[in-house]
Amino acid sequence: MDAGRxxxxxxxxxxxxxLAVGTADDLAGFGNVKSDDRFADSILMPGFVEGHTHMDSGxxxxxVYTGTFERTDPDGRHWPGLSDMDSVLxxxxxxxxxxxxxxxxxxxxxxxxxxxxxxxxxLDKVSDSQPIVVWHASGHIIVANTVAMxxxxxxxxxIAHPGIPLGDDGLPIGELRGIETMVPTAMALGILxxxxxxxxxxxxxxxxxxxxxxxxxxxxxxxxxxxxxxSNLLEITARDDFPIRLVPALMDEQLSAEGLVxxxxxxxxxxxxxxxxxxxxxxxxxxxxGFTARLLPPGYYNGAEKGLWYLAPxxxxxxxxxxxxxxxxxxxxxxxxxxxxLALQCLxxxxxxxxxxxxxxxxxxxxxxxxxxxxxxKSLGACVNLFAxxxxxxxxxxVAHTVGPARAALMNNCRAALDAGVPLAxxxxxxxxxxxxxxTAWCAVNRQSGSGKVLGAGQRISVGEALHAITLGxxxxxxxxNEIGSIAPGKFADMxxxxxxxxxxxxxxxRHIKVxxxxxxxxxxxxxxx
Amino acid sequence: xxxxxxxxxxxxxxxxxxxxxxxxxxxHFLKTARGRRLGVIVNDxxxxxxxxxxxxxxxxxxxxxxxxxxxxxxxxxxxxxLMELRDRGIKLDHxxxxxxxxxxxxxxxxxxxxxxxxxxxMVITIVDIETISARxxxxxxxxxxxxxxxxxxxxxxxxxxxxxxxxxxxxxDQLTQSFEKAMILSTTAGQVDASILDLDIAxxxxxxxxxxxxxxxxxxxxxxxxxxxTDPIHVERLGNALAxxxxxxxxxxxxxxxxxxxxxxxxxxxxxxxxxxxxSPLSGNGDQISYNRLICIAEKSVKDLGHWAELEKRFGLxxxx
Ligand SMILES: [Zn+2]
Ligand SMILES: [Zn+2]
Numbered sequence: 001m002d003a004g005r006x007x008x009x010x011x012x013x014x015x016x017x018x019l020a021v022g023t024a025d026d027l028a029g030f031g032n033v034k035s036d037d038r039f040a041d042s043i044l045m046p047g048f049v050e051g052h053t054h055m056d057s058g059x060x061x062x063x064v065y066t067g068t069f070e071r072t073d074p075d076g077r078h079w080p081g082l083s084d085m086d087s088v089l090x091x092x093x094x095x096x097x098x099x100x101x102x103x104x105x106x107x108x109x110x111x112x113x114x115x116x117x118x119x120x121x122x123l124d125k126v127s128d129s130q131p132i133v134v135w136h137a138s139g140h141i142i143v144a145n146t147v148a149m150x151x152x153x154x155x156x157x158x159i160a161h162p163g164i165p166l167g168d169d170g171l172p173i174g175e176l177r178g179i180e181t182m183v184p185t186a187m188a189l190g191i192l193x194x195x196x197x198x199x200x201x202x203x204x205x206x207x208x209x210x211x212x213x214x215x216x217x218x219x220x221x222x223x224x225x226x227x228x229x230x231s232n233l234l235e236i237t238a239r240d241d242f243p244i245r246l247v248p249a250l251m252d253e254q255l256s257a258e259g260l261v262x263x264x265x266x267x268x269x270x271x272x273x274x275x276x277x278x279x280x281x282x283x284x285x286x287x288x289x290g291f292t293a294r295l296l297p298p299g300y301y302n303g304a305e306k307g308l309w310y311l312a313p314x315x316x317x318x319x320x321x322x323x324x325x326x327x328x329x330x331x332x333x334x335x336x337x338x339x340x341x342l343a344l345q346c347l348x349x350x351x352x353x354x355x356x357x358x359x360x361x362x363x364x365x366x367x368x369x370x371x372x373x374x375x376x377x378k379s380l381g382a383c384v385n386l387f388a389x390x391x392x393x394x395x396x397x398x399v400a401h402t403v404g405p406a407r408a409a410l411m412n413n414c415r416a417a418l419d420a421g422v423p424l425a426x427x428x429x430x431x432x433x434x435x436x437x438x439x440t441a442w443c444a445v446n447r448q449s450g451s452g453k454v455l456g457a458g459q460r461i462s463v464g465e466a467l468h469a470i471t472l473g474x475x476x477x478x479x480x481x482n483e484i485g486s487i488a489p490g491k492f493a494d495m496x497x498x499x500x501x502x503x504x505x506x507x508x509x510x511r512h513i514k515v516x517x518x519x520x521x522x523x524x525x526x527x528x529x530x
Numbered sequence: 531x532x533x534x535x536x537x538x539x540x541x542x543x544x545x546x547x548x549x550x551x552x553x554x555x556x557x558h559f560l561k562t563a564r565g566r567r568l569g570v571i572v573n574d575x576x577x578x579x580x581x582x583x584x585x586x587x588x589x590x591x592x593x594x595x596x597x598x599x600x601x602x603x604x605x606x607x608x609x610x611x612l613m614e615l616r617d618r619g620i621k622l623d624h625x626x627x628x629x630x631x632x633x634x635x636x637x638x639x640x641x642x643x644x645x646x647x648x649x650x651x652m653v654i655t656i657v658d659i660e661t662i663s664a665r666x667x668x669x670x671x672x673x674x675x676x677x678x679x680x681x682x683x684x685x686x687x688x689x690x691x692x693x694x695x696x697x698x699x700x701x702x703d704q705l706t707q708s709f710e711k712a713m714i715l716s717t718t719a720g721q722v723d724a725s726i727l728d729l730d731i732a733x734x735x736x737x738x739x740x741x742x743x744x745x746x747x748x749x750x751x752x753x754x755x756x757x758x759x760t761d762p763i764h765v766e767r768l769g770n771a772l773a774x775x776x777x778x779x780x781x782x783x784x785x786x787x788x789x790x791x792x793x794x795x796x797x798x799x800x801x802x803x804x805x806x807x808x809x810s811p812l813s814g815n816g817d818q819i820s821y822n823r824l825i826c827i828a829e830k831s832v833k834d835l836g837h838w839a840e841l842e843k844r845f846g847l848x849x850x851x
Contacts, residue, residue: 153646161640180641183607192610253630254574254605294670309674312548312631342670 013493016521021487043501046486047216047494047518048437049474051385052364055220057431058205064095067108071434074205085116092126103131103191110137112397118143120174138290142182143174152188200232210244211530213435214496214515217484222281223248237274243525245274249281249331257318264328279329283310285339288402289394293336301404320350330361337368344376351380362477367411374420383477386412388426388443389433395449409456414444425474441466442510463507493522540651540730541625541642545635545678550658551688554720560599562724567598569625571611616647624727636681650732655682659690659701682712683731690716725754728827729781754827762787765796769803784824
């Protein structure tokens, strides 16, 4: 997959790195080598590089999955997607214990895709003795049964609160909307720490998911990097049987810009071959499907409010300017086009304030970025990591509710990004959507929604371009192109082992290619036994 | 203080965009607490510059100050910090929550009563008088800053010494018109006295600024005291007398024994008088309520105690503080 040598039959590996690649003859000059023909019938690709995932998704599976799409957990168990309310309730019932002391927690429920909302009354049918809490896929709403609401003192509500909607009977329907009602509920039920852990314990289950997806380098794109997390991660990633290179990005809202950049620099100096630290993560706005992303006019298709800012431009500007001066890379989550505009404006100021540098700040998601914004990214030296999976998982919801058909056809516009010359990666945001780079490539190539609607055929990219985006392209955005992303002498011997050639199958079949495992630094990890 | 005997602890949400002066204001509140045991929930201790001599005990999340004040660092969500303050049994009179610069104080204020043992006293939004007009019309942040002001019961226009009188008056007028239900104060360096916290007005649904006549515009402008009396009185008459203009009273609040109605809650904001009868002792805490103690808050310039002497004669009140 090196541009000058797109195909090869043999690779030579020494001390965890590629020594040579080519034909058997090309390699003969290295003398006595041990040959390994385990992969004679497989296709070896550079290990996939996932530029936007969350390691804590390894822990999310301690909750019951209730989403619309099929998913596979870290143990390799398949969870079929649930397409109606009865099957959601059946699955919950299968996991209930009726023990009033343990809360039954579920995640991934998506009313936007299911077309119905889940209520307290529904959950009471599952259990009237065990507390049940179901987390919406958007992350911004939970639904509780009566026992859970009573236990959390939210039933009947002590005051009228817009985040606790009432039904016709004047009683809460069971939804707790927004962080300000979710957190007190979760705390009262003692489940807050079960939603997300910050100690690095998700790394192991997460890495197993990576192997099944062919991923050898993955980001953890928002990590507070506490001392405990750092020491745990250093210890876990150093083990030979830990199958990925992990790239955490530091996020800490409590730190000043100076403090943040100083901490990132310190972390960078502690990096190892399998734990690459030093990047920063900033979040500018919310999510499109949660109607909290900041959109330029005409705003949301269904008339929802303008969305939320999660940071002040001054803060973003300070972090940009100081990070750039210290050679620290910044990942910026923007979803709405207004948020992207703001980040571009801040980036312009930082570029003006610093001597020219190869900073490669990354716009993460930037789902509604338009061609003009891509051109500005290019001229400012930025990269983009587009959320191609959204086209499939929320494409229909975007057409019907969030931005309407015209703008949905221009979302995650990989074509425009490449045409503008912006270095491109594409991502899944696991656990938001399942990690599977070949599927992500399929999304960018076919642009098809869950219901089979094509969203903007003109914005498609080729299979070759998509494969580049999940390997060397992503590595370039992460400034790791000298070490990973292609099969080239000197780079780490990281590969994805596939059952068929993505360049040989019809583009629509990309998603059906099976990952047999990965190789990290020359060591094989079998997807069937990981 | 009367507030300490209320059935739930008042929480004030302090909002304001970056650089408006939230930190200075917080420090000034701590400095002027004068016996009020304040709990302060901040994003970060570093920025509030606590005088080390005042620190009695400290751990990673909580610093206890010698004046009885407590600072709690919020990790993630203010709700967990509030619960921590409550569960540690620290005795407090008022809690201040410092919202982040881009936070909408409205949702925070609405969430406070969801946490057992607290109610929302008010939202105070501090703005930089030099930049507020530009902030409100900013292409990106205008609606956010507008919403911060619109949720506020009190807007503090800070740094008012940096601009001329005419401009200051113009901006204050604009704020008054745009945010009708808020009391607008102007100050030079966040010098608003902690007695403003005794206002405790969020629950009152003030709909227009006439509650706040006469207009208020001075530094360190609050003074508060408690009145008490021993016998039941005619609360409505007292309320009307107190609400007459000219006293400079901003806020009166307290539980009274009415000669006709029995136990009532009397609340006065400017010229609005509200008397609520209490049918049952408040949520089992009735025994903690001291009746016939009125907390009064006024502009500092109020010196004419002749009014009060007169009222005392009429209603038999005894000034105690
Ligand atoms: Zn994101
Ligand atoms: Zn993410």
